[in-house]
Amino acid sequence: MKIEIFNKDERELKFLVRGVSVPMVNALRRIFIAEMPSLAVDYLKFYKNDSPVFDEIIAHRVGLIPLNNASEIYITPEECGCKEGCEKCSVTLSLEKTGPCTVYSSDLVSGDKDVYPIIDTIPITKLGEGQELKFDAVARIGTAEDHSKWQIANAAYKYVPKIELNLDKCDLCEECIPKCPKNLFYKEKNKLKVRDIYECTMCRACEETCEQGVIKISHENDAFVFFVESYGNMGANDLVTKALDMLSTKLDQLKNLVDNI
Numbered sequence: 001m002k003i004e005i006f007n008k009d010e011r012e013l014k015f016l017v018r019g020v021s022v023p024m025v026n027a028l029r030r031i032f033i034a035e036m037p038s039l040a041v042d043y044l045k046f047y048k049n050d051s052p053v054f055d056e057i058i059a060h061r062v063g064l065i066p067l068n069n070a071s072e073i074y075i076t077p078e079e080c081g082c083k084e085g086c087e088k089c090s091v092t093l094s095l096e097k098t099g100p101c102t103v104y105s106s107d108l109v110s111g112d113k114d115v116y117p118i119i120d121t122i123p124i125t126k127l128g129e130g131q132e133l134k135f136d137a138v139a140r141i142g143t144a145e146d147h148s149k150w151q152i153a154n155a156a157y158k159y160v161p162k163i164e165l166n167l168d169k170c171d172l173c174e175e176c177i178p179k180c181p182k183n184l185f186y187k188e189k190n191k192l193k194v195r196d197i198y199e200c201t202m203c204r205a206c207e208e209t210c211e212q213g214v215i216k217i218s219h220e221n222d223a224f225v226f227f228v229e230s231y232g233n234m235g236a237n238d239l240v241t242k243a244l245d246m247l248s249t250k251l252d253q254l255k256n257l258v259d260n261i
C-alpha cells in the first residue's frame with residue numbers, strides 16, 4: 001500500500017492511496033462516518049422552560065452541539081450496564097439562564113472540565129424578559145449507527161481517473177478545452193495537455209465532444225483519492241489514526257474467526 005498526502009489541516013485530510021481494493025477503502029469510509037465512538041447529549045431533564053421553543057426541540061438542538069472527543073475517558077452505557085447513567089458512562093452539562101437573552105452553547109456548564117462544546121456560538125433558543133430556562137443535559141458515548149448526533153466526521157473516496165490521449169489523431173480543434181467543467185485541458189507547443197488528473201470528475205464531456213476519438217477516460221482499479229473532514233470533535237490526524245486502528249482490530253478479529261472455523 002502506498003499513501004501520498006495531498007493536503008492536510010486541522011480539520012481536513014486528502015490523500016492518495018494505492019494498492020488497495022474497493023471493499024477495503026469502503027470499510028474505512030464506513031468506520032469514519034458510522035462507527036467512531038464519540039460523546040453527545042443523549043437526553044435532557046427539564047426543570048423550567050419558559051422559552052417559545054418546545055422541550056423536544058431544545059433537546060434535539062442540544063444533542064447536535066458537538067462536544068470535544070472524550071470517548072477514551074468514558075465507557076458506553078452498554079459496557080456500564082447502569083440504567084440512568086453514572087459517572088463512568090455519562091457526563092452532565094447544566095444550563096440555567098434568565099432572559100432577556102439568547103442562550104448559546106457556551107452557556108452549558110459541564111460537570112467534567114475535559115468535556116465541553118467545541119463551538120461556543122451555537123444558539124439554542126431566545127428568552128424574553130423574565131423567562132427562564134433550566135435543564136440538565138446528559139451526554140453519553142455512542143456511534144452514528146444509532147443517531148447522526150454521534151457522527152464526528154465525513155469521509156468519501158473516488159477512483160483515480162485515467163486520461164489517455166491518442167495525440168496522433170488530434171487535429172487541435174480545441175473543442176474539448178471549454179467542455180471540461182474543471183478546465184483541465186490546455187494547449188502547449190501545439191499539443192493537447194492535461195493539468196491535474198486528480199481533479200477530473202470523469203464526466204466524459206471531453207470524450208463525447210472529441211469526434212476524432214483522441215480522449216479516453218477510465219480509472220485505475222486499485223488507486224483512490226480519499227477525503228476526510230472532521231466535525232471538530234478531534235483533529236484530522238487523530239481521527240485517521242484511530243480509524244485505521246479500528247480497521248486493523250476488525251481485520252484481526254475476522255482473521256481469528258476464520259482461523260477458528
Ligand SMILES: [Zn+2]
Nearest residue numbers: 080082086089
Ligand atoms: Zn453507568
